[in-house]
Each structure stands twice: as structure tokens, then as C-alpha cells.
Amino acid sequence: MSDFEPGRRQRKKQATRDDLMDHAARLFDERGFDAVTTTDIAEAADVSQRTFFRHFSSKEAVLYGHADVLRRRLLDEFANRPDQESVVDSVIAAVRAMGGYYETHHDETFLQARLAADFPAVAAYARAYVQNDWEHELTAAIAARMGIDPLADPRPEILASAAFAAYRAAVRRWSAGGGRAAFGELLDESLAALATFPG
Amino acid sequence: MSDFEPGRRQRKKQATRDDLMDHAARLFDERGFDAVTTTDIAEAADVSQRTFFRHFSSKEAVLYGHADVLRRRLLDEFANRPDQESVVDSVIAAVRAMGGYYETHHDETFLQARLAADFPAVAAYARAYVQNDWEHELTAAIAARMGIDPLADPRPEILASAAFAAYRAAVRRWSAGGGRAAFGELLDESLAALATFPG
DNA sequence: TTGACTTATGTCAGTGACTGACATAAACTC
DNA sequence: GAGTTTATGTCAGTCACTGACATAAGTCAA
Numbered sequence: 001m002s003d004f005e006p007g008r009r010q011r012k013k014q015a016t017r018d019d020l021m022d023h024a025a026r027l028f029d030e031r032g033f034d035a036v037t038t039t040d041i042a043e044a045a046d047v048s049q050r051t052f053f054r055h056f057s058s059k060e061a062v063l064y065g066h067a068d069v070l071r072r073r074l075l076d077e078f079a080n081r082p083d084q085e086s087v088v089d090s091v092i093a094a095v096r097a098m099g100g101y102y103e104t105h106h107d108e109t110f111l112q113a114r115l116a117a118d119f120p121a122v123a124a125y126a127r128a129y130v131q132n133d134w135e136h137e138l139t140a141a142i143a144a145r146m147g148i149d150p151l152a153d154p155r156p157e158i159l160a161s162a163a164f165a166a167y168r169a170a171v172r173r174w175s176a177g178g179g180r181a182a183f184g185e186l187l188d189e190s191l192a193a194l195a196t197f198p199g
Numbered sequence: 200m201s202d203f204e205p206g207r208r209q210r211k212k213q214a215t216r217d218d219l220m221d222h223a224a225r226l227f228d229e230r231g232f233d234a235v236t237t238t239d240i241a242e243a244a245d246v247s248q249r250t251f252f253r254h255f256s257s258k259e260a261v262l263y264g265h266a267d268v269l270r271r272r273l274l275d276e277f278a279n280r281p282d283q284e285s286v287v288d289s290v291i292a293a294v295r296a297m298g299g300y301y302e303t304h305h306d307e308t309f310l311q312a313r314l315a316a317d318f319p320a321v322a323a324y325a326r327a328y329v330q331n332d333w334e335h336e337l338t339a340a341i342a343a344r345m346g347i348d349p350l351a352d353p354r355p356e357i358l359a360s361a362a363f364a365a366y367r368a369a370v371r372r373w374s375a376g377g378g379r380a381a382f383g384e385l386l387d388e389s390l391a392a393l394a395t396f397p398g
Numbered sequence: 399t400t401g402a403c404t405t406a407t408g409t410c411a412g413t414g415a416c417t418g419a420c421a422t423a424a425a426c427t428c
Numbered sequence: 429g430a431g432t433t434t435a436t437g438t439c440a441g442t443c444a445c446t447g448a449c450a451t452a453a454g455t456c457a458a
Contacts, residue, residue: 007425007426008424008425008426009424009425009426009433009434009435012424012425012435013434013435016435016436037413037414037415038414038415038416039414039415047436047437048436048437048438049415049416050416050417050436050437050438050439051435051436051437053415053416053417054435054436057416058415058416059414059415059416086397087397088397123327124323124324124327124328124331125323125327127326127327127331128322128323128324128326128327129323132323132326151371151372151375152372153392154364154365154368154369154388154389154392155392155396155397155398157364157365157367157368158361158364158365158368158392158393158396159396159397160364161360161361161363161364162357162360162361162364162396164360165353165356165357165359165360165361166353166356166357168356169353169356169357170353172350173350173351176350189353190353193352193353193354193357194357194397197354197357197358197361197396197397198285198286198287198354198358198393198396199354206454206455207453207454207455208404208405208406208453208454208455211406211453211454212405212406215406215407236442236443236444237443237444237445238443238444246407246408247407247408247409248444248445249407249408249409249410249445249446250406250407250408252444252445252446253406253407256445257444257445258443258444258445
């Protein structure tokens with residue numbers, strides 16, 4: 001039950017989840033988002049549609065099944081920044097660390113970007129659920145670091161929101177360029193604008 | 200066909216739309232968002248469900264049927280700011296002008312805030328469609344004012360995003376206080392943090 | 399006024415995302 | 429090996445949303 005011994009049951013559950021994500025990505029890539037049904041994905045992974053919805057709360061969610069990995073990178077990096085560093089620089093470093101995922105998972109992230117550009121429902125999900133969650137968590141971390149209440153003081157939310165605006169700008173440029181540019185460099189350029197805001 | 204003579208057809212269409220929005224607001228207020236179906240709303244307005252979807256693209260959309268009014272206020276105010284004013288101050292003034300809607304339409308906007316707090320689907324729609332649209336338009340206006348390309352330079356998007364983060368913070372505080380505080384003052388306080396960012 | 403047209407709406411049938419309830423077999427525990 | 433937990437299958441259902449076609453009201457020109 002620890003991290004070292006997931007047990008057969010947990011391993012099978014994880015395998016089913018991974019299967020669903022892999023087949024969903026393949027089908028979305030081949031046909032686009034709208035032309036794939038949740039039943040298609042379930043059948044490709046050889047499970048029932050009901051099982052699909054036990055693993056993912058929506059058709060969009062299966063496309064962002066690794067969002068918690070990115071969130072963890074974001075928060076871990078932020079937490080590990082030195083205390084004497086400015087909060088803005090810590091935020092930049094945290095988002096930058098999260099962006100490293102794009103370099104090691106090029107096809108997965110580029111598919112997300114492409115589908116978000118082509119299908120409004122995908123973009124809406126990414127914005128309203130995935131990024132919103134990241135932003136909310138980062139806001140809480142910033143507020144804790146600053147020693148203030150994020151419900152009373154808008155600054156943590158503003159900073160987190162600005163950081164993800166820079167992140168989105170980088171994704172857009174990267175996606176528009178066919179995913180050929182080095183994402184990390186685009187992200188660095190975008191995030192640099194944070195330090196000189198509102199420059 | 201001009202603004203002065205909408206014609207009977209246009210007037211009836213607008214009346215149907217207004218009816219749908221009014222009955223939807225009443226039903227949502229009484230029962231909550233999930234417990235009201237689009238058929239309920241249509242029947243309350245004495246039209247078919249198909250007509251509902253000819254006026255609104257989703258069940259969420261009917262709750263934000265006045266979003267284009269707020270967008271127009273935002274963009275008009277921004278366009279009318281003096282050229283010598285700093286862009287940040289113009290953005291603050293534009294969002295502040297938009298926020299004036301809350302003071303003249305208290306019940307409508309408070310219902311939106313309450314439902315967004317209680318129903319994730321409402322919050323997601325507000326974030327991914329309504330605010331995203333405003334943010335996108337404001338980004339374009341900022342970029343035009345700065346004379347730069349918003350696809351190449353992330354600063355307009357960052358500024359617009361930061362402004363709406365301040366806006367959301369104000370709405371949250373207002374909503375948490377039961378809508379009794381003066382929204383304009385809360386918004387002023389939030390927006391002040393923009394000028395001193397990242398202070 | 400009449401006749402041609404445009405368009406807002408109704409009706410109908412369908413698709414597909416998502417959910418609750420119940421049963422089962424595998425995995426886990428002792 | 430017995431008892432418990434849980435991931436999955438099956439089934440039936442709700443509801444948001446859409447395309448196709450018909451109709452009646454509104455519009456406009458002769």
C-alpha cells in the first residue's frame with residue numbers, strides 16, 4: 001500500500017487508466033476531438049464506457065490526465081525556492097519548471113495544444129479546470145509565502161494569473177510554430193515580461 | 200432596421216430572449232442551477248426547448264445573457280481614455296467602468312456570483328467563455344494601443360489577465376460578503392494592486 | 399391590397415455525455 | 429480458507445444539444 005508496493009489491484013487500475021489515456025490520445029489525434037466518443041475510447045481500451053467515467057470525469061479530462069504531474073512540479077519547485085528570492089522570481093522558476101514537461105512529452109502536449117486550438121470545448125476545459133486549478137494552488141502558495149490571506153489581498157491571485165497568462169502566450173506561440181521551437185525558450189521569453197511588468 | 204426602428208419582428212425576438220433570461224434567473228434562484236432543465240426554462244417562457252437553443256448556445260449562456268453589454272462598456276471606456284494616460288491606468292479605468300454594472304444590476308450579478316460559487320459548471324463557463332472573451336478583446340485593444348503584436352508580445356495578455364484576476368478577487372470578496380458591500384469600492388481596492396504590481 | 403420573401407418558431411427524431419443501482423469476480427486481509 | 433474490499437460490467441435512465449422540415453408571422457415591393 002506504500003509507494004513501493006502498489007499491489008496488483010492498484011497496478012491494474014493504473015494500467016486501465018493509462019490505456020484509456022493512450023487510446024484516447026491516439027483517437028483524438030487521428031479523428032479530432034468531436035469525432036471520437038467516450039464509447040470509442042472505452043472500446044479501444046477494451047473496457048466498458050462506465051469504467052471510462054470511473055477513471056475520468058469527462059471526455060476532456062482524459063486528455064489532461066497528467067495535469068496533476070505538472071501541478072506537483074509547479075508547487076514543488078515553488079516550495080523549494082530560497083526564501084530570500086523575490087516572490088516573482090520564485091513564480092517564474094516554478095512555472096518554468098512546470099514547462100519542462102513540454103520538452104519531455106512533446107507529442108502529448110502538442111496534441112493538447114492543437115486540440116485546444118481547434119475545439120472550443122477543449123480550450124474551455126483547459127482554461128476553466130486545468131489552469132484554474134494550477135492558478136488556485138499557486139495563489140495559495142504565494143499567499144502563504146507572503147504571509148497574507150489570499151481572500152483579502154488580491155496580489156497573490158494577480159501574480160499567479162499573470163504568470164499563467166505568460167504561460168498561455170508561450171503555448172500559443174509554440175503551437176502556432178508547429179511545436180518545432182524549443183518551448184522552454186519561448187516560456188523564458190514570456191516569463192521575462194513578468195519581471196518588468198507592466199513595462 | 201436601424202437602431203431607431205427595430206421592427207415588430209426584432210422586438211418580438213428580443214422579448215422572447217428577455218423572457219427566457221428572466222425566467223431562467225428566477226428558476227435558478229429558486230431551485231439552483233442543476234435542478235432546472237432547459238425545458239423548464241423554455242416552458243416557463245412559453246416557447247419550445249428548440250427556441251431556447253436558438254437564442255442561447257447552452258444552459259449556462261442564458262445566465263450571462265448581458266455579457267456583451269459589459270464587454271461593450273469595457274472596450275468603450277478603454278478606447279475613450281486619453282492617449283497620454285498610462286496603459287495600466289486605462290485598463291484600471293476600463294475594468295472599473297465595467298464593474299459599474301454590478302451597482303445597477305445587483306440581483307442579476309449577485310445571482311451569477313452565487314451560482315458560480317455553488318455550481319462548478321457555472322464557474323467554468325464564466326471563466327472559460329465570458330471572462331476569456333473579455334480578456335481576449337481587452338488584450339487586442341491593449342496591443343493596438345501599444346502598437347505591438349499580441350501574438351508575439353505577451354505583455355498585453357499579461358496585463359489583461361492580471362486585471363481580470365483583480366476583478367475576480369473583487370467579485371469573490373463581494374460575494375462572500377453577501378453582496379452587501381459596495382462592489383465599486385472592492386473593485387477599486389483590487390485594481391489598486393495592479394498599479395503597484397508586483398509590490 | 400396582393401404576392402413574394404424572409405425569418406422566428408414548433409415539432410420530431412436523434413446523438414452522446416454522464417449517472418445511479420445492482421451484480422460479480424478479482425484482489426486483499428487475517 | 430473465510431470474510432472484506434473494490435474495480436469492473438451491465439442496464440436503464442436523464443438531459444443537453446442538434447439537424448431537418450413545416451408553418452405562420454413579419455417584411456417589402458409592385
